[in-house]
Amino acid sequence: MVRVNERAGASVVGVLRGLGSRPRGLTEGEAAERLAWAGENVVRPLPAPGWAPRLLRAARDPFTGVLFGLGVVSALDRAWGTAGVILVLVGVSCVLRAWGEMRADRAAAALGRLVPSTATVRRRATESCAPLAREVPVEEIVPGDVVQLAPGDVVPADVRLLRSRGFTVHQAALTGESAPVPKSPDAADDDGRLCFAGSDVASGTASGVVTATGAGTVLAATGEPPRRRTTAFGRAVNGVSWTLVRIMALAVPVVLAVNAAVRGRGWETLPFAVAVAVGLTPEMLPVVVTAAFVRGARDLAHDDGVIVKRLPALHDLGAMDVLCTDKTGTLTCGTLVVDAAAGDRDAVAWAALGSRWLLDGSDGLGLDAVDEALLAHPSDVPEPLSPGHSCVDVLPFTPARRLSTVVLARPDRPGTRMLVVKGAVEDVLARCAVDEPEREALRRRADALAGGGLRVLAVATAERPSRGRPFTSADERGLTPHGLVALRDETAPGARAALAALTAAGVEVKVLTGDHPGTAARVCRDLGLDLGPGAWDVPDAACARVLTGDRVDTLDDEALAELASRAILFARCTPAHKARVVDALRRAGRVAGYLGDGVNDLPALRAADVGVSPRDGADAARAAADVVLAAKDLTSIGTAVAAGRRATGNIATYLRVAVSSNLGNVISMLVAGVLLPFLPMLPAQVLAQNLCFDAAQLAFAYDRPGPSVLRRPARLRPEAFTRFVTLYGVFNAAADLATFGVLAVVASGERAFHAGWFTENLITQAMIMVMLRSGSAWGTGAGTGGGTGPGERTALPRPLRIAVAALAAIGLLLPLSPLAAPLRLRALPPLYYGLLAVVLAAYGAGLALACRHRSRRRHAP
Numbered sequence: 123m124v125r126v127n128e129r130a131g132a133s134v135v136g137v138l139r140g141l142g143s144r145p146r147g148l149t150e151g152e153a154a155e156r157l158a159w160a161g162e163n164v165v166r167p168l169p170a171p172g173w174a175p176r177l178l179r180a181a182r183d184p185f186t187g188v189l190f191g192l193g194v195v196s197a198l199d200r201a202w203g204t205a206g207v208i209l210v211l212v213g214v215s216c217v218l219r220a221w222g223e224m225r226a227d228r229a230a231a232a233l234g235r236l237v238p239s240t241a242t243v244r245r246r247a248t249e250s251c252a253p254l255a256r257e258v259p260v261e262e263i264v265p266g267d268v269v270q271l272a273p274g275d276v277v278p279a280d281v282r283l284l285r286s287r288g289f290t291v292h293q294a295a296l297t298g299e300s301a302p303v304p305k306s307p308d309a310a311d312d313d314g315r316l317c318f319a320g321s322d323v324a325s326g327t328a329s330g331v332v333t334a335t336g337a338g339t340v341l342a343a344t345g346e347p348p349r350r351r352t353t354a355f356g357r358a359v360n361g362v363s364w365t366l367v368r369i370m371a372l373a374v375p376v377v378l379a380v381n382a383a384v385r386g387r388g389w390e391t392l393p394f395a396v397a398v399a400v401g402l403t404p405e406m407l408p409v410v411v412t413a414a415f416v417r418g419a420r421d422l423a424h425d426d427g428v429i430v431k432r433l434p435a436l437h438d439l440g441a442m443d444v445l446c447t448d449k450t451g452t453l454t455c456g457t458l459v460v461d462a463a464a465g466d467r468d469a470v471a472w473a474a475l476g477s478r479w480l481l482d483g484s485d486g487l488g489l490d491a492v493d494e495a496l497l498a499h500p501s502d503v504p505e506p507l508s509p510g511h512s513c514v515d516v517l518p519f520t521p522a523r524r525l526s527t528v529v530l531a532r533p534d535r536p537g538t539r540m541l542v543v544k545g546a547v548e549d550v551l552a553r554c555a556v557d558e559p560e561r562e563a564l565r566r567r568a569d570a571l572a573g574g575g576l577r578v579l580a581v582a583t584a585e586r587p588s589r590g591r592p593f594t595s596a597d598e599r600g601l602t603p604h605g606l607v608a609l610r611d612e613t614a615p616g617a618r619a620a621l622a623a624l625t626a627a628g629v630e631v632k633v634l635t636g637d638h639p640g641t642a643a644r645v646c647r648d649l650g651l652d653l654g655p656g657a658w659d660v661p662d663a664a665c666a667r668v669l670t671g672d673r674v675d676t677l678d679d680e681a682l683a684e685l686a687s688r689a690i691l692f693a694r695c696t697p698a699h700k701a702r703v704v705d706a707l708r709r710a711g712r713v714a715g716y717l718g719d720g721v722n723d724l725p726a727l728r729a730a731d732v733g734v735s736p737r738d739g740a741d742a743a744r745a746a747a748d749v750v751l752a753a754k755d756l757t758s759i760g761t762a763v764a765a766g767r768r769a770t771g772n773i774a775t776y777l778r779v780a781v782s783s784n785l786g787n788v789i790s791m792l793v794a795g796v797l798l799p800f801l802p803m804l805p806a807q808v809l810a811q812n813l814c815f816d817a818a819q820l821a822f823a824y825d826r827p828g829p830s831v832l833r834r835p836a837r838l839r840p841e842a843f844t845r846f847v848t849l850y851g852v853f854n855a856a857a858d859l860a861t862f863g864v865l866a867v868v869a870s871g872e873r874a875f876h877a878g879w880f881t882e883n884l885i886t887q888a889m890i891m892v893m894l895r896s897g898s899a900w901g902t903g904a905g906t907g908g909g910t911g912p913g914e915r916t917a918l919p920r921p922l923r924i925a926v927a928a929l930a931a932i933g934l935l936l937p938l939s940p941l942a943a944p945l946r947l948r949a950l951p952p953l954y955y956g957l958l959a960v961v962l963a964a965y966g967a968g969l970a971l972a973c974r975h976r977s978r979r980r981h982a983p
């Protein structure tokens with residue numbers, strides 16, 4: 123029935139007629155009917171991928187690539203046993219990875235649904251009723267609905283504009299382009315008249331008729347939105363993966379060369395060399411990662427109402443070492459009150475007049491806290507204009523302009539128009555025609571008021587001859603100032619404590635605001651952020667801790683990265699400045715979070731490693747954020763950071779334990795391969811052992827890391843990781859070699875050797891699972907290459923206790939069970955177990971000593 127987008131070019135009347143709608147909107151009955159045939163307005167850029175694409179994507183990971191390569195090499199060599207084992211490993215790891223991703227996507231989608239979004243539509247109860255603007259869930263929008271749009275809204279469907287005022291949108295979700303694009307019903311082409319689902323309203327207000335919903339929108343047709351750059355989590359996992367891949371690739375030639383040099387063996391050692399390399403893979407990584415994230419995100423949603431929309435953001439939260447936050451509405455309450463005594467009566471009256479016309483022209487939409495405060499202020503002065511005047515145009519506020527203008531027509535002077543301009547003091551004064559001393563005096567007064575923590579606006583007016591074309595920002599010139607308006611904004615309760623807690627947890631806090639540096643500096647000091655000595659208005663040297671947007675503009679990327687690391691407060695920032703500062707911090711190697719609630723925070727929310735928005739922030743801010751906080755309660759960000767660190771700590775524990783024991787095995791296999799006349803481990807045994815290890819290590823997703831993990835940013839650091847696994851890998855190999863010695867004395871034959879090593883391997887693995895986890899009684903191995911202080915032990919959670927006990931039991935009992943024969947293992951003499959106990963005791967003592975030594979070194983002053 124209603125074909126849509128191609129009608130965009132038609133006249134407003136034509137479009138409305140084509141859609142069976144009217145400027146007053148649909149009736150509730152019509153809307154319900156249309157919902158039934160058009161379906162819910164759910165824009166899903168791509169249907170959730172099925173198994174095949176997921177498996178393909180899983181196969182693209184570096185481990186799978188190496189494993190697959192090794193499998194091909196084995197097959198070419200006709201080593202069918204090894205090739206078979208590898209094939210099983212590749213298959214299992216791809217399936218697990220795909221399954222993990224599916225679970226993660228479902229969990230994220232379920233969490234995402236907890237953050238509902240709404241849109242404002244104009245509808246009528248019945249045909250004869252007056253239209254009412256009301257909020258409806260975005261899913262209930264139908265073609266023909268008349269929607270109203272204001273700054274911070276996400277455009278809910280494809281919309282043909284009917285009316286607009288200074289309307290601009292970000293189309294980043296569609297085009298990746300971040301600058302706001304103007305839209306108007308009078309634009310020359312379709313692109314200018316249409317707003318697309320998924321765009322964010324940057325400034326101004328508009329109403330429009332919905333031309334397409336759900337799968338019919340351009341967003342649905344375009345497919346996946348432009349991908350964000352690699353996240354901190356992706357970088358960390360890549361770093362660790364490639365370290366392992368390098369070791370794996372090195373293992374094959376080393377095994378071949380050593381065997382050739384020492385034993386004079388040729389290519390026949392290839393299958394064995396391959397098995398050694400395969401032994402290094404941490405196959406369970408994707409499963410442990412998903413389980414840790416899903417669990418962390420569920421707990422956060424359940425206990426604290428914090429929604430993690432992109433699961434790896436949990437790692438990025440834990441890894442975050444700098445949090446940039448906006449000020450107004452985030453660190454402050456955002457409920458402004460006019461301070462009449464501090465400002466000028468004349469200015470307050472003019473500003474209130476401007477706000478009133480803004481309200482009138484926008485159906486109450488698009489008013490921000492400043493205008494609301496002015497409207498709420500009880501007027502004690504007469505109207506500055508005689509009654510009967512009307513508003514003919516509006517140049518709305520944008521964070522880049524920092525001012526707003528209403529254009530009024532006066533009945534007493536028909537040929538002229540009156541411009542009423544209010545905005546940031548610097549920006550308004552720059553447009554005023556006054557002599558230097560007066561300008562300077564106003565500026566000084568504004569600085570003094572700002573220094574007291576007040577938000578200050580300047581108000582100015584001008585008369586212009588009326589003319590045919592609309593007024594533009596070029597007309598905001600030669601103004602006459604009317605003085606200053608001062609507004610009070612209390613700091614948010616709990617903000618000081620929350621910032622202190624973040625700082626104590628190793629997260630540096632920086633404030634990025636569009637406000638005056640004086641006002642912002644005062645708020646920072648009130649919240650306990652140390653800005654150092656010196657005044658904000660002395661550039662650079664005196665106070666490097668405060669930077670303004672103007673100064674940011676003069677710096678190249680390198681200089682900005684350096685200064686941004688030192689500065690605490692960035693004032694008079696446009697949205698672009700905020701994003702540039704966040705980018706600079708990331709370039710300087712920091713993991714940067716951004717906390718913000720408004721349209722002026724959107725580019726920065728997208729630029730950050732992790733974007734955080736409060737639930738009552740603008741729709742667009744919530745849509746752009748990775749994490750949505752329950753309320754304006756800043757303490758919950760600390761809770762979310764702790765959850766992120768816990769999840770990362772568990773992943774790191776898994777990696778450390780899995781890779782140290784695997785590396786230990788590789789070293790032992792290398793040595794044993796040279797010493798023994800037979801293979802130290804058969805492919806089937808490698809697989810059985812891997813399966814046991816993998817199953818047991820899944821329990822790490824349910825570990826509770828020690829408190830030290832929560833004390834500083836938790837990052838997977840490839841270098842620290844490599845050092846750690848090398849040290850404990852060598853330890854592990856030493857225990858293996860001691861066991862080989864024991865076996866040489868008490869056992870004879872291939873099967874006994876394999877059985878002896880199998881038992882020792884599983885028990886040592888159980889031991890390091892207990893001893894190398896963070897928060898263990900042996901005081902080591904914390905989070906991510908870090909260390910646990912003395913007395914920080916946390917009890918072994920139940921899943922881990924069961925896993926460890928089962929692993930040790932299988933190690934002891936399998937060679938005695940009926941499974942021993944198919945695995946080509948054999949029972950061992952009792953003497954072996956006695957001697958093994960001695961080896962294990964020595965290994966345990968050695969581990970404990972090494973752990974203590976490491977942790978003492980870390981905690982040395």
Ligand SMILES: Nc1ncnc2c1ncn2[C@@H]1O[C@H](COP(=O)(O)OP(=O)(O)OP(=O)(O)O)[C@@H](O)[C@H]1O
Nearest residue numbers: 448449450492521524526544545546635636637722
């Ligand atoms: N409705 C408004 N009308 C006119 N000027 C405004 C209005 N709102 C804000 N301003 C001025 O523009 C400046 C920048 O506003 P912007 O919204 O970018 O940031 P902010 O609200 O001050 O701070 P934050 O970035 O911390 O949210 C304000 O400091 C104020 O001087």
Ligand SMILES: [Mg+2]
Nearest residue numbers: 448450451720
């Ligand atoms: Mg804000």
